[in-house]
Amino acid sequence: MMAGTIHRLPSPDPAIMAEMQVAADGERFVVFAGQAATSAQILPRPLRLSGLDPAARYRVFLHNSEDSPPQSRGPNALKHGSLVLTGRTLMGQGLLLPVAWPATMWVVEGERL
Secondary structure: OOOOEEEEEOOOOOOEEEEEEEOOOOOEEEEEEEEOOOOOOOOOOOEOOOOOOOOOEEEEEEOOHHHOOOOOOOOOHHHHOOEEEEHHHHHHOOEOOOOOOOOEEEEEEEEEO
16 A cells, blocks of 8 residues: 555545545555544435546455444445445445444445455
8 A cells, every 4th residue: 555546535524534545556445434523414425436447346345344333324235244346336426334423434445356
């Protein structure tokens, strides 16, 4: 990751600040999404990633799913295991993270298949 690229990810929720680090060879990435304050939005919005190969498939998982609060607005696939999605989907539709409390951070890891 030291020779990779850092992408600041725009969030539709101003309470979330996020960045993504992509390895130089594009084989791995990590996303850090911090919940800085209480969200004014009732539901989390998808976070769109960047810097991926649109045609590639990626396995993504929430590294710290055990930090999920008991409150929820329904099921969230990332809380229960890994997902396999295309780069096009991750950059276009985004990734829906679980509900978070202020002063917490989600860590999502991904690898190209």
